[in-house]
Amino acid sequence: MATFDLGIIGGGPAGYTTALYAAKQGKSVILFEKNELGGTCLNRGCIPTKLFLHAAEVYQEIKNSAKIGIYTENTRFDFEKIAEHKDITIQKLRKSLELMMKQAGITIVKSEAKVISDTVIESNKEQYSCEEIVLCTGSYPKEIKGLEFDHKFILNSDDILNLKQLPKSIVIVGSGAIGTEWARILSAFEVEVTLLEIAPQLVPLADWEVSKRIERQFKLSKIKFHTETSIKNIEGNKVTLSNGETLQTDCILVAAGRKCHCEAEGTSAEAIFNNKKLKIIGDAAGEIQLAHYATSQAKELVLNIPYRKDLIPSVIYGTPEIAWVGKTFKSKEEEEGYDKVVFPISALGKAHCDGCIDGFIKIVSKDNKIIGAHIISKEASALIQQIVIAMQNDITVDKLKEVCFAHPTYSEGIFEGIMQL
Numbered sequence: 001m002a003t004f005d006l007g008i009i010g011g012g013p014a015g016y017t018t019a020l021y022a023a024k025q026g027k028s029v030i031l032f033e034k035n036e037l038g039g040t041c042l043n044r045g046c047i048p049t050k051l052f053l054h055a056a057e058v059y060q061e062i063k064n065s066a067k068i069g070i071y072t073e074n075t076r077f078d079f080e081k082i083a084e085h086k087d088i089t090i091q092k093l094r095k096s097l098e099l100m101m102k103q104a105g106i107t108i109v110k111s112e113a114k115v116i117s118d119t120v121i122e123s124n125k126e127q128y129s130c131e132e133i134v135l136c137t138g139s140y141p142k143e144i145k146g147l148e149f150d151h152k153f154i155l156n157s158d159d160i161l162n163l164k165q166l167p168k169s170i171v172i173v174g175s176g177a178i179g180t181e182w183a184r185i186l187s188a189f190e191v192e193v194t195l196l197e198i199a200p201q202l203v204p205l206a207d208w209e210v211s212k213r214i215e216r217q218f219k220l221s222k223i224k225f226h227t228e229t230s231i232k233n234i235e236g237n238k239v240t241l242s243n244g245e246t247l248q249t250d251c252i253l254v255a256a257g258r259k260c261h262c263e264a265e266g267t268s269a270e271a272i273f274n275n276k277k278l279k280i281i282g283d284a285a286g287e288i289q290l291a292h293y294a295t296s297q298a299k300e301l302v303l304n305i306p307y308r309k310d311l312i313p314s315v316i317y318g319t320p321e322i323a324w325v326g327k328t329f330k331s332k333e334e335e336e337g338y339d340k341v342v343f344p345i346s347a348l349g350k351a352h353c354d355g356c357i358d359g360f361i362k363i364v365s366k367d368n369k370i371i372g373a374h375i376i377s378k379e380a381s382a383l384i385q386q387i388v389i390a391m392q393n394d395i396t397v398d399k400l401k402e403v404c405f406a407h408p409t410y411s412e413g414i415f416e417g418i419m420q421l
C-alpha cells in the first residue's frame with residue numbers, strides 16, 4: 001500500500017492550500033479530487049461568477065460612455081462568447097494550479113475517495129495509507145422544499161454558470177452574496193430580474209444601513225425585489241408569490257445557501273474514525289463558507305498561523321461592491337453607545353472621476369477602537385482589507401489619524417471617516 005504523511009480529500013481552496021503548505025514543509029502529500037482541481041471556487045463559484053460580472057460591468061460602462069464623451073455604435077454582447085471566455089480563463093487557472101501542485105511534488109488522484117479508517121483512504125479500489133487525513137470535501141447548493149432543482153426551470157448556482165443563452169426573465173430566490181451578484185449580472189445583461197428575500201431586509205447578513213442602500217440602488221436600477229416573500233406556487237412558468245402577486249418567468253435561480261459535502265454526519269469540525277479525530281476544514285465544516293476562510297483554516301492547520309474568526313471579511317461583488325467586517329448592526333437602536341461615522345463616497349474626488357458616487361464608508365468604534373466597518377463603494381473589497389489589518393493589530397482610531405492616505409483614492413474615505421470619529 002502506498003504510504004503518505006498526509007492524505008487530503010477534496011481539491012478546492014481548503015484542500016489544495018493544505019496540500020501546498022504541507023508539501024512545502026517536506027511532507028509527502030496525496031490529494032483526491034473527484035471533479036476538477038480548484039473546487040467550487042475556481043470551477044463553479046468565485047471565479048466564474050466574477051468573470052461574468054466583469055463582462056456585465058464592461059457592457060454597462062460601454063453603454064453609458066456617451067456621458068463622458070466616448071461614443072460607441074451598436075453596443076451589443078454575445079453571451080455564448082462571454083461564456084466561452086469564462087471557460088478558457090478557468091481552464092488556464094486550473095492548469096497553473098495543477099502545475100503548481102505537480103511542482104510541489106503532490107500526488108493527485110482524480111477520483112472519488114472515502115475514509116476507511118483513521119489512516120486509510122480508498123479511491124478507485126486502491127487503498128492508501130496516510131498518517132494524517134484532512135477532509136476538505138466542500139459544499140453543494142441547498143434545495144428548498146417545493147423548489148427542487150430540475151436544472152431546466154429551477155436552477156442552482158452550478159446550472160446558471162452553464163447557461164449558453166440568457167433567459168428573458170428570472171426569479172432569484174435569496175439575496176445573499178450569490179443571489180445579489182447574479183441579480184446584478186443578469187440585470188446588466190437586460191434580463192428582467194425579480195429578487196425574493198424571506199428576511200425583512202435585502203442582503204440579510206449585512207448591516208441595516210447597507211441593506212437600505214442596496215434596496216435604494218435596486219429601486220433605481222431595474223432589479224425588482226420583494227422582502228419577506230417566498231414562492232408559494234408554480235404552475236408552468238407562472239409563479240405565485242407569498243404576497244399574492246403572480247408573475248411569469250423563464251426560470252428560477254435558487255440561491256438559498258449551501259450544504260456541506262462531508263463524509264461525517266452533521267456539521268462538526270471533526271469526524272471520528274476508530275476514536276481518532278480527522279480534521280474537516282473549509283465549506284465541509286459547515287461554518288463560514290468562504291474561500292478565504294477555507295485557506296485561513298488550512299494555514300492554521302498546517303503552519304500553526306492563527307486567524308481571527310471574528311475578522312473574516314465579507315464581500316459582495318458588482319457595482320458598487322459591498323464589504324464588511326466586525327460587528328454588524330441590525331438597527332439604529334443597536335448602535336447606541338458606539339461612535340459612528342457614515343462617510344459618503346460622493347465626497348471623494350476619485351469617485352466623481354470614476355462616475356461611482358453612490359455609497360458610503362461606515363465605521364463604528366468604541367473607546368478608540370474600530371469594532372466594525374461597512375462599505376458600499378467601488379473597490380470596497382480592497383478598502384475593507386485596510387480595516388481588517390487595523391482591527392486585527394489593535395490600531396486605534398487615533399493612530400490611524402496619523403497615517404497618510406494617497407490622493408485621489410477611495411482610501412481617503414476611510415481617512416476622512418476616521419477623522420470624524
Ligand SMILES: Cc1cc2nc3c(=O)[nH]c(=O)nc-3n(C[C@H](O)[C@H](O)[C@H](O)COP(=O)(O)OP(=O)(O)OC[C@H]3O[C@@H](n4cnc5c(N)ncnc54)[C@H](O)[C@@H]3O)c2cc1C
Binds near residue numbers: 284
Ligand atoms: C456561485 C458562488 C460564488 C462564490 N463566490 C465566492 C466569493 O466571491 N468569495 C469567496 O470567498 N467565496 C465564494 N464562494 C464560496 C467558495 O467557493 C467556497 O467557500 C470555497 O470553494 C470552499 O472551499 P472548499 O475547499 O472548502 O470546498 P470546495 O471548493 O467545494 O471543494 C471541495 C472539493 O472536494 C471535492 N470532493 C468532495 N467529495 C469528494 C470525495 N469523496 N472524493 C474526492 N473529492 C471530493 C469536490 O469535488 C470539490 O472539488 C462562492 C460559492 C459559489 C457557489
